[in-house]
Structure formats: C-alpha cells, structure tokens
Amino acid sequence: MLKKEFKRKDVNRARNLLTGNSGASTGTQIGYKKETKDYKEGDVWTEGRKTWTIKNGIKQTVSKLDAIKKEVFMPLCCPNCGKVMKKRLDKPNYKIHKKCFDCVVEFEHKLKIRGEYDSYIKKLEAKNSLDIVDEMESYLLDAINTSNSSFVSEDGVIERWVGGVDKVELTKQVKEATKTRREHIEKKLNDKKRA
Numbered sequence: 179m180l181k182k183e184f185k186r187k188d189v190n191r192a193r194n195l196l197t198g199n200s201g202a203s204t205g206t207q208i209g210y211k212k213e214t215k216d217y218k219e220g221d222v223w224t225e226g227r228k229t230w231t232i233k234n235g236i237k238q239t240v241s242k243l244d245a246i247k248k249e250v251f252m253p254l255c256c257p258n259c260g261k262v263m264k265k266r267l268d269k270p271n272y273k274i275h276k277k278c279f280d281c282v283v284e285f286e287h288k289l290k291i292r293g294e295y296d297s298y299i300k301k302l303e304a305k306n307s308l309d310i311v312d313e314m315e316s317y318l319l320d321a322i323n324t325s326n327s328s329f330v331s332e333d334g335v336i337e338r339w340v341g342g343v344d345k346v347e348l349t350k351q352v353k354e355a356t357k358t359r360r361e362h363i364e365k366k367l368n369d370k371k372r373a
C-alpha cells in the first residue's frame with residue numbers, strides 16, 4: 179500500500195533535485211527566520227496583507243494551506259461503497275484512491291487476478307512523483323514572487339534569492355527544471371511499461 183504523504187524530506191529532495199543540489203543532506207531541522215523575528219513550525223502570523231504559517235518547514239500563506247486541507251478532506255462515507263470510513267487504514271487510502279480501504283483491497287485483488295497490478299502500482303508511483311513536482315513548482319514560483327526581505331533557511335537555497343532577484347529568469351529556470359523532471363518520470367513509466 180502506497181502512502182501519499184508530503185513529508186519534509188520529500189520537499190527537500192525535490193528542492194535539491196530542482197536546484198541540482200542532489201547530494202545535500204535532507205535531514206536537518208528547519209526554521210524560518212526574519213531579521214527581527216524567528217518563526218517556527220506551526221506559527222501563524224500576519225505579514226503584509228497575508229496570513230502566513232510554517233508547514234513542513236515551508237513558509238506559506240494560510241489560504242494555500244486551506245487548499246491543501248481541502249484536497250485531503252475526507253467525507254464520512256466511502257464514495258464507492260457508501261460505508262462509513264472509520265478504520266485506521268481508511269484515511270491514508272482515501273487520500274490516494276478516493277475510496278475506503280476495503281474497496282482498495284477489492285480493487286487491487288481484481289487487478290492481481292487480471293495481472294494488471296504491477297503496472298497499476300507503477301502508474302500510482304509516477305503520479306505521486308508528479309504530484310510532488312507540481313507542489314514543488316508552485317512552492318518555488320510562489321517563493322520567487324513573494325520573497326523580498328524574507329527567506330526560508332535550509333541548505334541556503336532560498337536565501338540566495340534575497341536581494342536582486344531576477345524573477346523572470348528564476349521563473350523560467352523553475353519551469354524548465356520541473357518540465358525536465360516530469361518528462362523524466364513519464365519516460366521511466368513508459369520504459370517500464372514496455373519492459
């Protein structure tokens with residue numbers, strides 16, 4: 179069973195991939211710093227006209243967080259079978275498959291019988307990787323367009339953007355890097371399909 183959880187190490191890995199810093203350590207504790215005030219994970223504060231918070235070490239607006247919450251919001255009943263989703267494994271499975279654990283087990287069992295299970299898992303993994311690239315892209319583009327005096331402190335990636343930021347050039351670079359990643363993931367998926 180795959181888990182789709184956007185962990186901090188995934189963020190760091192994706193960030194390192196996009197910046198070509200693939201050898202960098204990804205386990206370090208992250209804090210957000212401003213010249214006059216330090217913010218830590220979970221803090222909520224107002225800056226400019228926006229409300230900000232730190233989630234998974236990333237400074238982001240609260241409205242953006244709300245959108246993420248909406249994405250993982252789970253209804254009371256499984257949309258597939260209508261049963262109440264209250265098992266421990268219902269939640270992680272709903273996040274990925276949009277149905278309850280029992281429905282996922284049944285669905286995967288059918289796939290196994292038809293011999294389609296392996297390609298299904300590969301597709302799911304590729305989708306998960308593409309989701310991370312998508313989230314990274316929007317995070318980076320957002321960081322480019324909101325960074326001025328602020329910086330996210332971790333491996334120095336965002337810090338280097340402070341002062342004299344060429345937003346157009348950086349946006350272009352982020353889009354090119356994410357495009358390359360997407361093509362790479364899709365190519366790998368297609369290669370496996372043929373094999």
Ligand SMILES: [Zn+2]
Nearest residue numbers: 256259278281
């Ligand atoms: Zn169900």
